[in-house]
Amino acid sequence: MRLLLPLSVTLACCLAGCDKPPAPKSVREPEPKTTGLAGVVPDVPEEETTGAAMKTVIKNPHESRTIKQDAYRTDGRTPSGRLVGACKWASPVVRRGGVPRPGLLDLGKAYAIKNAEKGEPEYYRNLGLRERWYFVNNYLGTYPTGVVLMVRGIKRGRRAVVDRPTFVIREGRLRPHMQFAPVGEPVMFGTYDSYPTHLRMESLASGKVALEDVVTAFDRQTIKPLGGGGVHYTARPKMLQSDVITELGPYEIRGTRHRWKKAYVVFIDNPYALIANRGRFALDLPVGTWDIDVWHPEFQTVQETHQVVIRRDETTELAVHLRPPDCLKPKAPGRPGR
Secondary structure, three states: OOOHHHHHHHHHHHHHHOOOOOOOOOOOOOOOOOOOOOOOOOOOOHHHHOOOOOOOOOOOOOOOOEOOHHHOEEOOOOOEEEEEEEEEEOOOOOOHHHOOOOOEOOOOOOOOOOOOOOOHHHHHHOOOOEOOOOEEEEOOEEEEOOEEEEEOOOOEEOOOOOOOOEEEEEOOEEEOOEEEEEOOOOOEEEEOOOOOEEEEEEEOOOOOEEEEEEEOOOOHHHEEEOHHHOEEEOOOOOOEEOOOOOEOEEEEEEEOOOOOOEEEEEEEOOOOEEEEOOOEEEEEEEOEEEEEEEEOOOOOEOOOEEEEEEOOOOEEEEEEEEOOOHHHOOOOOOOOOO
């Protein structure tokens, strides 16, 4: 009996094991192919990502063109170099002491409000709004501001993509005055002003209107004070949204009722773009030969497109020239150079 008990237990265990499926064999998944850098997966073939009919080359910022939204990819390992440069006037301008100062907006004549509501002109007049000039004057001299530089055709780089653009009307101005936006996105508008604003947004290349609607006024009665000096907004005006934009290049946003409310949004296919506001600029670019489009909302550029060669860990210099406005020219009537 002592011998039969172990044998019966062994037999029962074997029979129970017959019901279990055999253990699966471990399969080693194939490793991704690399291009010489560990862990870097090669690019998908061009026809799979962009399509044969897609155009990625920007001929110049004044032409109408469309592009696919996902043409650019962020890649932190992309080798790069540095581009530095300056924005200058193409001809001599008046000396620093002779530069005129921006004047107050004349809301009674040049910027009169159409069908003004009660108290509306006084509301904006009390803000002390001044003319917007696109140059800065300091101890080093006078330089153009708001110069837009856009690099063509970059499909991979270290820079992250830009976000959906949003403008806010605050204290009589559209803020920010200029920004970039990814193609394939709409533009959002909100307000903190006490009077409605009728906006029109259109492409400067094709004249296509992407928005024509009213941003409702902000109701001050919805602001409730809180203890400790804070406030609570019981209601906010609904955000206004434009059409989805598929055309690259600059768009002008302007108020048809408040004509001094003006801003610009530039749609790009890659994030390698900047606004030079202090006469100088710097930008890290992927290695290669690139064409750069230059655009300004008011001043004429001497050369619309520049070509630069970027080498790894090296610095490339670029000078951009613009024609000055009449008020800065030494021979302007009533404003001789000093």
